[in-house]
Amino acid sequence: MDIKAIVSEREAERYALHSRHLNEQMVRMLKTIGYDVGFRRGEGPYLYDREDRQYLDLLSGFGVFALGRNHAGVRDALKAVLDSDLPNLVQMDVSVLAGVLAERLLRHVPYLDNAFFSNSGAEAVEAAIKFARGATGRPGIVYAEHAFHGLTYGALSLNGDANFRTGFEPMLPDCVAVPFDDLAALEQVLAARTMAAFIVEPIQGKGVNLPSDGYLAAAAALCRKYGTLFVADEIQTGLGRTGRFLAIEHWGVEPDMVLLAKALSGGHVPVGAVLLRKWIFDKIFNRMDRAVVHGSTFSKNDLAMAAGLATLEALEAEDCIGNAARQGERLLAFFQGMVGRYEFVKEVRGKGLMIGIEFGRPQSMKLKAAWSMIEAVNVGLFCQLITLPLFKEHRILSQVSGHASHTIKLLPALVISDADCDWIERGFEAAVADSHRVPGAAWSLGKALAGHAMKATAGA
Structure with a gap:
């Protein structure tokens, strides 16, 4: 199959194909505003x-x-995987590349101990919801108004934008919104001691809303006080976006879980990650018969792991x-x-x-x-x-x-x-x-x- 030839031969049908088989409204919007x-x-x-x-x-x-697009180092790493005839996704084995990527990610977040890989940021949020509920035995998840954590059902239940939620209700039960940067509202919800986790973007992507200087540290302290896990959604803010490896480093806070994705892919192969404390991880994967109690078929594939490794290498080297x-x-x-x-x-x-x-x-x-x-x-x-x-x-x-x-x-x-x-x-x-x-x-x-x-x- 000649991919270049397919792209060249069908280029003139780019928008017609999408209108016919994919999202016609997206095409109409692009043409209306002149982005076509x-x-x-x-x-x-x-x-x-x-x-x-x-x-x-x-x-x-x-x-x-x-x-940037088509980074040479990431491309070379992916080509090397394809040329190496690696076994990949054996399922009844473990991946060397996944182990090395976990090790290198956790070097940047030394207060956390384990990594769980997913296929996307939304999947990382879904995993965090399950891990928080499973580890604490509590049903509730707190999130901030105007938040965006993804569009799958669990993540959508933590989405503060009604435009995304409308038409898909009911959402997951026991998910409670509080105003961003409002400690009193957060404590009022946490005090009931039914909340498994507070999942928050250190800087909200929808609006680029920053917290006041003491908010995140105080929120983490409230979570510790009431037995709630503090989860930093760094899917967009992480991996250097804000001038630190994690955005939450600007406020000196150490979450119980950190969620990563987007940039970790190197722009080529989707990958998400949950970095978390060992006691949380061990509550979920606590026996041999529960070794696969949560996972995803493609989550630790060698191309994704290589893309993540190459991304970390480039972030540092450049x-x-x-x-x-x-x-x-x-x-x-x-x-x-x-x-x-x-x-x-x-x-x-x-x-x-x-x-x-x-x-x-x-x-x-x-x-x-x-x-x-x-x-x-x-x-x-x-x-x-x-x-x-x-x-x-x-x-x-x-x-x-x-x-x-x-x-x-x-x-x-x-x-x-x-x-x-x-x-x-x-x-x-x-x-x-x-x-x-x-x-x-x-x-x-x-x-x-x-x-x-x-x-x-x-x-x-």
Whole structure:
């Protein structure tokens, strides 16, 4: 089979195939907003469309491509696995590569003892729910409002966005939401001593919401007080994204479990991991007849384990975490400098290369009227007046941080250069400045988007 030939021969049918056999609404959305450029290749932090025009990718596959696309070291590791004729997934044996990857991950989190591998971040969340309930004998799971932990049923039961939950209820019982960064609300729920775990993102992906400085440490202390496990969901924030190996290191907290995925894949083979304390692990796998009480057929496959090992190697060898801290500090300073200069820019949040730029209602009457007009059609629509010009005019791929959000989230590859930061700063400066010109090109675009939104609503 010639994969290159298939891609080349069927390229013209890219969107037709998806409309016919996959997700037609996704194709309609891409065409409506002009994102149907047909990306054909990727290299590092860059994408190239059918005309071979270069784009800077600030989505990175929602954080998957921390090393950029098609990293040579990861590719070489995967080729080596394929060329080695390894037995792979014998099931009645154990994998050398899985053992080594577990060992190397736990070096970065020395207060934890064991690793459990899964196929994705959502599977890691599912495992954490089971491990917490099994280890504590309690049914309850606490999560934070506005959280995103995945879309499988257990993970969806901890999802704070009603847009994802609607139509799929009822969720798992005994899952309780509390406001993020609210210790009193958390303690009120924990005090009943029925909660197995508090599962929390150190920095919430939907909105890039940061906790106050003492929140996570105090939350961990409350969990210890009431016998609840403290679980850090680092699926997006982990592996260097925030300028530390784990985001929770910024606050000096040692969770009972850490969940990883996304970047661990190297952008090639999905892999998730749960790192946890030995006593929790031993409560689950406590007898020989329970050695397979939880698992997943493909979870420790050699390609995934090799991708994880190569990713850890590259993060260290290329100082990706240090680069994330340095470039993140520069970009945060630039965006924070927009606050006060531009009425629409309300707040800038983030750590390392996880940055949120929040837009909001302006003060001047002319801009306030324009804002109200477009937001009345669809909450969060204003951000498209920034992301679409960034894409069309500056070839920067970005997007809002969630449904009906006013925050644009940046998750560039951890390997971006000074020149890439120049590119980002030029593009955002121009796009944000244009949004303040009413009437102007940005608002003409806004009216067109509003028309599409109203037609879609009428059609529904």
